[in-house]
Amino acid sequence: xxxxxxxxxxxxxxxxxxxxxxxxxxxxxxxxxxxxxxxxxxxxxxxxxxxxxxxxxxxxxxxxxxxxxxxxxxxxxxxxxxxxxxxxxxxxxxxxxxxxxxxxxxxxxxxxxxxxxxxxxxxxxxxxxxxxxxxxxxxxxxxxxxxxxxxxxxxxxxxxxxxxxxxxxxxxxxxxxxxxxxxxxxxxxxxxxxxxxxxxxxxxxxxxxxxxxxxxx
Amino acid sequence: xxxxxxxxxxxxxxxxxxxxxxxxxxxxxxxxxxxxxxxxxxxxxxxxxxxxxxxxxxxxxxxxxxxxxxxxxxxxxxxxxxxxxxxxxxxxxxxxxxxxxxxxxxxxxxxxxxxxxxxxxxxxxxxxxxxxxxxxxxxxxxxxxxxxxxxxxxxxxxxxxxxxxxxxxxxxxxxxxxxxxxxxxxxxxxxxxxxxxxxxxxxxxxxxxxxxxxxxx
Amino acid sequence: xxxxxxxxxxxxxxxxxxxxxxxxxxxxxxxxxxxxxxxxxxxxxxxxxxxxxxxxxxxxxxxxxxxxxxxxxxxxxxxxxxxxxxxxxxxxxxxxxxxxxxxxxxxxxxxxxxxxxxxxxxxxxxxxxxxxxxxxxxxxxxxxxxxxxxxxxxxxxxxxxxxxxxxxxxxxxxxxxxxxxxxxxxxxxxxxxxxxxxxxxxxxxxxxxxxxxxxxx
Amino acid sequence: xxxxxxxxxxxxxxxxxxxxxxxxxxxxxxxxxxxxxxxxxxxxxxxxxxxxxxxxxxxxxxxxxxxxxxxxxxxxxxxxxxxxxxxxxxxxxxxxxxxxxxxxxxxxxxxxxxxxxxxxxxxxxxxxxxxxxxxxxxxxxxxxxxxxxxxxxxxxxxxxxxxxxxxxxxxxxxxxxxxxxxxxxxxxxxxxxxxxxxxxxxxxxxxxxxxxxxxxx
DNA sequence: AATGAATGAGCTTTCATTCAT
DNA sequence: TATGAATGAAAGCTCATTCAT
Numbered sequence: 050x051x052x053x054x055x056x057x058x059x060x061x062x063x064x065x066x067x068x069x070x071x072x073x074x075x076x077x078x079x080x081x082x083x084x085x086x087x088x089x090x091x092x093x094x095x096x097x098x099x100x101x102x103x104x105x106x107x108x109x110x111x112x113x114x115x116x117x118x119x120x121x122x123x124x125x126x127x128x129x130x131x132x133x134x135x136x137x138x139x140x141x142x143x144x145x146x147x148x149x150x151x152x153x154x155x156x157x158x159x160x161x162x163x164x165x166x167x168x169x170x171x172x173x174x175x176x177x178x179x180x181x182x183x184x185x186x187x188x189x190x191x192x193x194x195x196x197x198x199x200x201x202x203x204x205x206x207x208x209x210x211x212x213x214x215x216x217x218x219x220x221x222x223x224x225x226x227x228x229x230x231x232x233x234x235x236x237x238x239x240x241x242x243x244x245x246x247x248x249x250x251x252x253x254x255x256x257x258x259x260x261x262x263x264x265x266x
Numbered sequence: 267x268x269x270x271x272x273x274x275x276x277x278x279x280x281x282x283x284x285x286x287x288x289x290x291x292x293x294x295x296x297x298x299x300x301x302x303x304x305x306x307x308x309x310x311x312x313x314x315x316x317x318x319x320x321x322x323x324x325x326x327x328x329x330x331x332x333x334x335x336x337x338x339x340x341x342x343x344x345x346x347x348x349x350x351x352x353x354x355x356x357x358x359x360x361x362x363x364x365x366x367x368x369x370x371x372x373x374x375x376x377x378x379x380x381x382x383x384x385x386x387x388x389x390x391x392x393x394x395x396x397x398x399x400x401x402x403x404x405x406x407x408x409x410x411x412x413x414x415x416x417x418x419x420x421x422x423x424x425x426x427x428x429x430x431x432x433x434x435x436x437x438x439x440x441x442x443x444x445x446x447x448x449x450x451x452x453x454x455x456x457x458x459x460x461x462x463x464x465x466x467x468x469x470x471x472x473x474x475x476x477x478x479x480x481x482x483x
Numbered sequence: 484x485x486x487x488x489x490x491x492x493x494x495x496x497x498x499x500x501x502x503x504x505x506x507x508x509x510x511x512x513x514x515x516x517x518x519x520x521x522x523x524x525x526x527x528x529x530x531x532x533x534x535x536x537x538x539x540x541x542x543x544x545x546x547x548x549x550x551x552x553x554x555x556x557x558x559x560x561x562x563x564x565x566x567x568x569x570x571x572x573x574x575x576x577x578x579x580x581x582x583x584x585x586x587x588x589x590x591x592x593x594x595x596x597x598x599x600x601x602x603x604x605x606x607x608x609x610x611x612x613x614x615x616x617x618x619x620x621x622x623x624x625x626x627x628x629x630x631x632x633x634x635x636x637x638x639x640x641x642x643x644x645x646x647x648x649x650x651x652x653x654x655x656x657x658x659x660x661x662x663x664x665x666x667x668x669x670x671x672x673x674x675x676x677x678x679x680x681x682x683x684x685x686x687x688x689x690x691x692x693x694x695x696x697x698x699x700x
Numbered sequence: 701x702x703x704x705x706x707x708x709x710x711x712x713x714x715x716x717x718x719x720x721x722x723x724x725x726x727x728x729x730x731x732x733x734x735x736x737x738x739x740x741x742x743x744x745x746x747x748x749x750x751x752x753x754x755x756x757x758x759x760x761x762x763x764x765x766x767x768x769x770x771x772x773x774x775x776x777x778x779x780x781x782x783x784x785x786x787x788x789x790x791x792x793x794x795x796x797x798x799x800x801x802x803x804x805x806x807x808x809x810x811x812x813x814x815x816x817x818x819x820x821x822x823x824x825x826x827x828x829x830x831x832x833x834x835x836x837x838x839x840x841x842x843x844x845x846x847x848x849x850x851x852x853x854x855x856x857x858x859x860x861x862x863x864x865x866x867x868x869x870x871x872x873x874x875x876x877x878x879x880x881x882x883x884x885x886x887x888x889x890x891x892x893x894x895x896x897x898x899x900x901x902x903x904x905x906x907x908x909x910x911x912x913x914x915x916x917x
Numbered sequence: 918a919a920t921g922a923a924t925g926a927g928c929t930t931t932c933a934t935t936c937a938t
Numbered sequence: 939t940a941t942g943a944a945t946g947a948a949a950g951c952t953c954a955t956t957c958a959t
Contacts, residue, residue, distance in 0.1 A: 061939090082391035084301055088933060097940045100935080109933060163390070170387035172448060173380070174299035186449065208476075216445065216453060217461040224437025231389060232403065235296055236433060251468040259425075261423040277922045277958070305950060315924045320951055323920095495918090516825035518735055522954060532920045534956080539918095546769065597824070604821035606882060607814070608733035642910075650887060651895040656876025661866065661874055666837065667824065670867060678868040685902040693859075697947060711937070711943045739929060754930060756943095830950045 067094050067105050067115070074116040079160040083113075083167035114177045117168045120161050123186040127156070132192045140200050141256040147196065148249060148257075151222055152242040162230040190215050197252075204255045214252050221248055269429075271483055284322050284332070288399040291333040296377040300330075300384035324438050331394045335383045336400040337378050344373070349409045357417050364413065365466060365474075368439055369459040379447040407432050421472045431469050500551070501539050503529050508550040513594040513621045517547075517601035548611045554595050555619040561590070566626045574634050575690040581630065582683060582691075585656055586676040613649040624649050631686075638689045648686050655682055718756050718766070720746050723765040730811040734764075734818035750841075765828045768819045771812050772836040778807070783843045791851050792907040798847065799900060802873055803893040813881040841866050848903075855906045865903050872899055 061069075073095035077086045080094075088109055092099050106112040125192040131150055139219040150156060172178040194215035201209045224243060228236035243259075278286075290312035294303045297311075305326055309316050323329040348367055354360040367373060389395040411432035418426045442461060445453040460476075467476045507529035511520045526533050540546040545683075553630075565584055571577040584590060606612040608624055628649035636641045659678060662670040678695075684693045711719075724746035728737045731745075740762055743750050757763040782801055788794040802805060823829040845866035852860045876895060879887035894910075901910040 064941095082388055084388060087931085099933095099943090100941055101939090103934060104940075133365075167387045169444065169448065170384045171299050171301060174302055183449065187452075190452075213457070213461055213464065216457065217464065219439065220441025220445055220461065221434065221438050222441065223437065224441035225433075227386065227440055228433065228437055230433055231386065232400065235404075235407075240430070240433070241437075244430050244437065244464075247430065247434065248465070275923055275957070277920095283922085303946085306948095316926095317924060317952080318922085326950060345929095427942095457923085497918095500918090516822055518822060519825055521952085533922090533954095534920055535918085536919095537955060601821045603878065603882065604818045605735060607734050608736055617883065621886075624886075639867075647891070647895050647898065650876075650879065650891065651872065651898065654879055654892075654895065655868065655872050657875035657878055658871025658873065659867075661820065662871055665820065666834065669841075674864070674867070675871075678864050678871065681864065682868065682899070705926070709944055711941095714943090717943085738927085740927095741921095750943060750947095751931080752943085755945095760929065 063105065066097075066101070066170055069097070070105060070112060071116045071119050072096075074112055075120065075160045075164050078116075078167050079163040082163075083171065098137055110175070110177065113168075114181065116164060117178060118181050120164050121181055122162075124156060124187055128189060129192055132196055139205055140196070143196065144200060144249060144257055147193070148242065148246060151245065152238055154238070157226065157229055157238055157241075159230065162226050166227060166230060169224065187217075190219050193218060199255055200253050204253055206253065206255075209252060218245070218248060221245055280322065283318070286314070287319055287322060287329060288333045288336050290314075292337065292377045292381050295333070295384050296380040299380075300388065303330075305336055316410060320445075327392075327394065327406065330385075331398065334395060334398050337381050338398055341373060341378075342402055342405055343404060346409055349413055357413070357420055360413065361417060361466060361470065361474055364410070365459065365463055368462065369455055371455070372456075373457055374443065374446055376447065379443050383444060383447060403436075407436050410435060417470050417473055421470060422474075426469060435462070435465060439464055497539065500535070502551055503531070504536055504539060504546060505550045505553050507531075508546060508610075508649070509554065509594045509598050512550075512601050513597040516597075517605065544609070544611065547602075548615065550598060551612060552615050555615055556597050558590060559619055559622055562623060563626055566630055574630070577630065578634065578683060578687065578691055582676065582680055585679065586672055588672070591660065591663055591672055593664065593677075596660050600661060600664060620653075625655050627652060634687050634690055638687055640687065642687075645684060652679070652682060655679055710868060716758065717748075717752070720748070721753055721763060722767045722770050724748075725763055726771065726811045726815050729767070729814060729818050730814040732823065733814075737764075744854060748876055761826075761828065763831065764819075767815060768829060768832050771815050772832055775807060775812075776836055776839055780843055791847070791854055794847065795851060795900060795904065795908055798844070799893065799897060802896065803889055805889070808877065808880055808889055808892075810843055812882065813877050817878060837870075841870050844869060851904050855904060857904065857906075860903060869896070869899060872896055 052185070053094075070091065074086070074091050077090045077094045081090055088099060088102050091112070092102055095101075103110055106115060127150060128147070131146055132143070134143070137146060143158065168178050168182065172182045194211050197209075197214050197218075198211040201211055222245065225236065225241040229241055246257065247259050250258050288307065291303070291308050294307045294311045298307055304312075305316060305319050308329070309319055312318075319326070319329055325389060344367060345364070348363055349360070351360070354363060385395050385399065389399045411428050414431050414435075415428040417423075418428055439462065442453065442458040446455065446458055463474065464476050467474050504525065508525050511528045513522045515524055522533060522536050525546070526536055529535075536546055538544070539697070540549060561584060562581070565580055566577070568577070571580060602612050602616065606616045627647050630647040631643075631648050631652075634640075635645055656679065659670065659675040663672065663675055680691065681693050684691050709899060721742065725737070725742050728745045729739045732741055739750060742763070743753055746752075753760070753763055757766060779798070780803060782797055783794070785794070796857050819829050819833065823833045845862050848860075848865050848869075849862040851857075852862055873896065876887065876892040880889065880892055897908065898910050900908050
């Protein structure tokens with residue numbers, strides 16, 4: 050506690066400083082938007098000096114990319130850990146876990162959604178952002194598609210197309226997250242989850258029911 | 267081509283010039299992104315001089331707002347015209363028309379989607395943009411919800427919730443449009459339409475089939 | 484009356500248009516200051532189109548110079564007419580007439596004082612303005628000095644120095660006019676006149692008394 | 701000379717830099733006038749980079765206001781220090797000291813007079829400038845009026861009006877300073893002082909004589 | 918002669934980046 | 939390592955001037 054107000058800022062391990070800056074960047078984007086985020090707002094948010102960002106990251110662009118990559122990695126590693134896990138006793142359980150994860154408090158944090166969508170708007174025009182977004186997206190869609198295929202096989206859902214369903218599910222997630230971010234009064238986490246649950250339930254009625262409740266904290 | 271190099275300074279009606287500038291703004295956003303769009307890129311795109319934008323719009327912000335409002339109005343007037351039309355012989359036809367409209371070439375133009383999503387990222391932090399986006403959004407969702415309710419009543423779909431379905435459908439549209447913009451190779455217009463069609467078909471099986479084909483040019 | 488609202492602006496004699504523009508310039512400077520006066524404020528004040536000023540005057544600078552010259556000429560011709568007049572029955576009368584003139588409503592009009600002092604601040608840096616101001620100043624001081632010399636001769640005021648008195652009187656006028664313009668609540672026309680009258684009375688006690696009243700309307 | 705080309709970027713205490721900028725602003729106004737003074741002329745005069753002015757002052761207007769306030773404060777603190785001093789053995793001495801101060805080399809520096817009159821022209825239209833000017837003016841006139849009243853009481857000058865004399869003296873100062881700035885060939889410091897001395901001498905003959913010499917360096 | 922839309926140089930301001938400390 | 943004053947390119951905006959009508 051006392052140490053946190055220490056004015057003699059001591060050198061910290063590189064990785065710690067970098068993470069501080071990445072977190073400060075997320076907060077600044079959530080507060081001020083991407084276009085309102087400057088090196089000044091970031092370092093002020095981190096309570097560090099202006100020069101430090103360029104010391105640890107070569108440029109503003111690098112810092113922003115690192116921030117995007119961090120958010121993205123966190124999401125992907127969570128989701129792929131879940132999808133590749135062998136702990137679930139059934140595919141149905143895994144499907145429910147996926148749904149819970151996608152609308153968990155952690156994933157739907159305002160800070161993270163804000164960062165995510167801020168970069169979407171710019172991704173097309175910045176190769177670095179684009180690569181991060183595309184890679185992440187492809188991975189997620191592939192992993193979900195694989196799960197859906199297993200479920201289709203298991204449930205013998207005739208005429209179900211895993212790829213189309215995966216595209217639809219991820220698109221629905223994007224759309225619902227956008228709603229959570231932009232119109233939080235109309236669409237809250239519960240309602241959004243319900244909508245996504247309906248989607249899965251109508252595709253895989255043998256595996257998931259519309260009234261399945263969340264196990265999220 | 268020859269005409270485009272016409273250096274003659276010709277005075278045009280105010281409304282024509284304003285529209286030229288709005289169009290140039292859309293193109294610039296589609297080419298350079300919102301953060302890469304400057305008064306210079308806009309006026310260069312319009313092949314006009316720098317000062318003209320501030321002559322017809324008081325500030326860059328006003329021009330951007332006008333551009334957003336234009337895209338938004340165009341979409342909304344198209345959709346609400348369709349939804350309030352009495353020319354359709356059945357609700358099923360109207361539903362198909364809605365689907366066709368949402369994935370028509372006009373609505374899914376790259377320029378328009380780019381503008382749309384560029385502003386979404388910033389809307390939270392700019393009251394003017396926010397108002398335009400929120401209004402448009404609420405209108406669209408309400409109108410779609412009304413149609414869905416009529417369909418539910420007509421089809422006696424038990425347990426169907428018009429509001430949730432409307433939220434889901436609009437979220438799915440947003441997500442699919444985002445895919446069309448960002449990953450056009452993976453998701454094209456046909457595929458996106460198919461995904462949305464599946465969504466409607468599983469909600470309203472008596473009114474729309476998954477294999478219904480588009481009548482779009 | 485009806486004609487004044489005539490939208491078909493008919494061509495007017497050059498001199499009339501020029502004068503309209505000069506008057507509009509004075510009003511604009513009085514309203515907006517010199518730095519706040521643009522071709523737009525001037526032509527709006529004149530209820531004419533933007534282009535007309537450059538049609539009748541080669542440049543903004545020329546129009547401003549003409550405005551300064553007009554105010555200056557008006558003052559100088561009034562004063563020199565008075566000083567060279569042979570209608571006064573005595574030097575004392577002429578001295579009183581000078582005082583009355585210097586604090587007449589016409590000379591102390593806010594518009595005119597505002598123009599006058601606006602240019603003083605800039606005169607040093609614009610040769611054209613400087614020439615107009617210097618010429619006018621020298622003329623006024625010379626003419627006043629001549630009158631003072633006659634009065635000194637007539638009154639046998641020993642040790643009185645016409646040049647110093649003229650410098651003092653003109654400086655006092657400038658200072659009092661500045662007060663009228665800037666602090667009109669503290670110093671009004673009556674009070675300013677009284678102060679100047681005191682100055683003259685203490686220099687030429689045989690010719691003018693401190694309680695001499697104004698004959699101004 | 702060699703030092704002036706020193707391109708070394710040396711961080712200096714904030715107050716030092718601010719003062720450098722204020723001084724550079726005065727010099728630029730004296731050289732180029734207020735309308736000819738841009739951020740570029742100021743920073744060039746200070747031999748610093750363009751951005752620095754907005755780093756230490758939030759805007760050009762703030763820098764200009766600070767410059768006006770500085771000149772004004774310097775004058776007022778000098779004058780009020782003098783008027784409230786108890787070191788003078790007589791009121792006559794204090795009166796002479798006031799006169800010397802008003803025409804001292806320091807007060808009549810071209811730079812300072814130029815700044816002073818540049819702002820007078822604009823003060824009416826800029827609330828910030830107006831407040832600074834009005835406050836300064838009122839203070840000066842009040843302090844001088846108080847001194848004059850004491851002198852009147854001591855000298856038993858019948859019919860002398862301290863307020864009118866103070867208005868007259870300050871107006872005369874303004875007018876003479878304007879002459880010093882604009883027509884330095886006709887009116888120099890000695891002559892201007894003499895004129896003001898005459899004014900005081902004719903008002904307070906028992907306290908000051910017309911031939912009293914200056915003790916200024 | 919008169920109009921006002923159009924031009925573009927020049928202004929103030931912002932901000933990523935640098936670097937002496 | 940860490941600091942933050944300093945830099946200067948680039949942005950938005952203003953406005954005197956031009957010119958097709």
